[in-house]
Amino acid sequence: MLGMPHVVNDVMTHTVATVGRGASFKEIVQTMQERNVSALPVVGENGEVVGIVSEADLLPKEEFRDSGPDLPRSRLRGLTDLTKAGAVTAGELMTSPALTTPPGTTLAQAARTMARSGVKRLPVVDGSGSLHGIVSRSDLLKVFLRADEEIAEEVRREVVAHLFPPSSRVRTEVRDGVVKLGGHIGDRSLVPLAARLTRAVDGVVDVEFDFS
Numbered sequence: 380m381l382g383m384p385h386v387v388n389d390v391m392t393h394t395v396a397t398v399g400r401g402a403s404f405k406e407i408v409q410t411m412q413e414r415n416v417s418a419l420p421v422v423g424e425n426g427e428v429v430g431i432v433s434e435a436d437l438l439p440k441e442e443f444r445d446s447g448p449d450l451p452r453s454r455l456r457g458l459t460d461l462t463k464a465g466a467v468t469a470g471e472l473m474t475s476p477a478l479t480t481p482p483g484t485t486l487a488q489a490a491r492t493m494a495r496s497g498v499k500r501l502p503v504v505d506g507s508g509s510l511h512g513i514v515s516r517s518d519l520l521k522v523f524l525r526a527d528e529e530i531a532e533e534v535r536r537e538v539v540a541h542l543f544p545p546s547s548r549v550r551t552e553v554r555d556g557v558v559k560l561g562g563h564i565g566d567r568s569l570v571p572l573a574a575r576l577t578r579a580v581d582g583v584v585d586v587e588f589d590f591s
Contacts, residue, residue, distance in 0.1 A: 385581045387489050388482035390521045391503050391512035397422045400429065400470035404440065407432055407469055420502045420510055421473045427508035430473030431500075437472065479504045482511055486519050486581070493519075525582035527553040534558055534583075538576045542569050556584035563591050 396414040398407055398421055410419060411434070418433035466472045480489055480501045489501060493516060503512040531553040539560070543549045549562040558577050564570075570588060577586045 384485045384487070384579075385522050386482065387480055387484045387486065387501075387503055387514045388512070390486065390518040391482070391514040392518065393512045395420060395502075395510060395513045397510065398432065398469045399423075400468065400473075402469040404437070404467050404472070407472070408437065418500055419469075420477065420513065421469045421475075422510060426510060428477050428479055428502045428504055428510050430469075430475030431477040431502060432469050432473040433499075436474060440466075477502055479508075480514065481505070486522055489514055490519050522581045523556055523584065525556075527556065530556065530558065530580060530582045533580050534560075534577055537580065538573060542573055542576070550589075556582055557587060558583055558585070559587045559589060561589035 396410055396416060396419055398410060398419050400421060400423070402410075402421075407419065411417065418431055420428050421430040421432055423429045478492070478496055478498055478501060480492060480503055482503050482505070484492075492501065493499065500513055500515040502510055503514055504510055531551050534553070535551045539549045539551055543562075543564055547562055547564050549560055549564065552559045552561075558580075560573060560577070567590065570590065574586050574588070577583055
């Protein structure tokens, strides 16, 4: 019933800074600073994503910089941090394989993947693994910038028109992303369905009802 939901391709950053496996530690830091990003996809010779290197992967270098061989075990979080503290290239520092997503993934699916995996961004790749963009948490929130009237029009067209007869004269108002449906309806059992369908509209923050 509903119109096509927004997908990752609609909101992702299309021009992405990347590094190769052999990029040096300093080159990685410089690229992050110049492009104002906190992570970089690592690509292979054919442009396929082989991993991702983030600020978190670089920090052990500074954390253990002044630590000698007698570093107490209580200060060691694991062999991974020790290994990365001594790493000097992207291939050694990166998290691999990188968690990725196709361009057609819905924003809801991408949000669930990020939440469940505890990551802040996802490289967007095609079927061959080639990089097409990158989507971040902030990109997923862009959908909430939709104009109220645009949201209202979609709710009227895709929800109200399908669920309620014209005689109901259901009012649809939207303010700051909160949808309010009001009017007289004969079948109140439709309210839960109306709530679910309305919340599925991109940009909807909440749904309120004033039915009689």
